[in-house]
Amino acid sequence: QVQLVESGGGVAQPGKSLRLSCAASGFTFRSYSLHWVRQAPGKGLEWVAVISSDGTDKNYADSVKGRFTISRDKSKNTLYLQMNSLRVDDTAVYYCVRDDNGYCLFDYWGQGTLVTVSS
Amino acid sequence: NFLLTQPHSVSESPGKTVTISCTRSSGSIDSNYVQWYQQRPGSSPRIVISRDDQRPSGVPDRFSGSIDSSSNSASLTISGLKTEDEADYFCQSYDRSNHGGVFGGGTKLTVL
Numbered sequence: 001q002v003q004l005v006e007s008g009g010g011v012a013q014p015g016k017s018l019r020l021s022c023a024a025s026g027f028t029f030r031s032y033s034l035h036w037v038r039q040a041p042g043k044g045l046e047w048v049a050v051i052s053s054d055g056t057d058k059n060y061a062d063s064v065k066g067r068f069t070i071s072r073d074k075s076k077n078t079l080y081l082q083m084n085s086l087r088v089d090d091t092a093v094y095y096c097v098r099d100d101n102g103y104c105l106f107d108y109w110g111q112g113t114l115v116t117v118s119s
Numbered sequence: 120n121f122l123l124t125q126p127h128s129v130s131e132s133p134g135k136t137v138t139i140s141c142t143r144s145s146g147s148i149d150s151n152y153v154q155w156y157q158q159r160p161g162s163s164p165r166i167v168i169s170r171d172d173q174r175p176s177g178v179p180d181r182f183s184g185s186i187d188s189s190s191n192s193a194s195l196t197i198s199g200l201k202t203e204d205e206a207d208y209f210c211q212s213y214d215r216s217n218h219g220g221v222f223g224g225g226t227k228l229t230v231l
Contacts, residue, residue: 035220045156045164045209047220059218095163104213104220105154107175109163 002026002108004096009113012086016117022079022096022110029077030054033099035106036070036081038092038115046092049081050099064090086117121145123210123223130229135200139226141210142192149186151213153193158225159206167208168195197228205230 008020022034036048049060049070058070069082079096093112100107122144131137141153155168166175168184171193181201186193197204210223 037220044225045211045222047222050218057218061217061219100169103151104211104218105152105166105169106156106164106211106220107166107169109165111163 002098004098004108004110006094006096006110006113009094009115011116011118013119014086014088014117016086017082017084018086018115020081020083020094020096020113020115022081024077024079024096024098027098029072030074033102034072034079035097035099035104036079037095037097037106037109038090039095039112040089040092043092047104048094050104051079053102083115086115088117091115091117120214120216121221123212123221125208125210125223125226127224128227128229130231131200133200133202133230136196136198137200137228138197139195139208139210139228140192141194141223142190143212147188148191148193148212149188151215153184153186154211155182155184155193155195156209156211157204157206158209164209200230202230204228 003025005023035050051070067085071080095112096110097106098108124142152170156164157167158164172184181198183196207225209225
């Protein structure tokens with residue numbers, strides 16, 4: 001069965017960095033685009049970033065562009081999100097999400113990892 | 120870019136039917152598929168409707184989706200409401216400008 005398991009969340013000070021990981025299993029990793037979607041406490045869902053199945057195309061929400069970098073390692077079946085220059089409003093649960101059709105059909109979600117940015 | 124607008128909350132009694140709307144601010148609602156996700160408290164979102172009106176495997180047939188071009192909106196209808204349907208529901212579509220997703224603000228469904 002499809003599994004997406006995030007890790008790497010925690011507490012960071014404003015301006016610092018964190019790297020999230022998402023270990024994927026149960027499907028052919030190289031065949032799917034993958035996304036990060038976040039949810040601030042008590043708030044709605046916000047799309048963050050996408051990486052194409054072959055890793056060549058990457059796109060970001062304006063709120064994270066220039067600060068976050070999405071990447072993937074096909075040898076480890078793992079998705080990453082490098083988060084630099086963290087801000088208080090980056091505090092959220094970050095979900096790793098599989099895209100079924102390449103047009104943001106989010107068919108499988110991880111359990112999420114909490115990132116808290118606070119001084 | 121566009122926005123998807125949902126009612127903040129809806130409530131209905133068990134056994135009844137409820138419909139949640141999702142209105143697109145610009146561009147045609149039928150230009151890209153609309154999905155619906157259910158999120159129970161403390162859980163990750165789960166897809167309940169894909170491609171406007173398709174029910175993924177395992178989703179009860181009490182859940183249905185539709186789009187209405189005249190109102191530029193999508194709708195999620197849940198019939199025969201059960202207490203287990205109490206959750207937040209989010210609509211979502213694709214934004215060609217950045218190849219990303221756009222989510223509605225979410226609707227809290229209370230079954231009482």
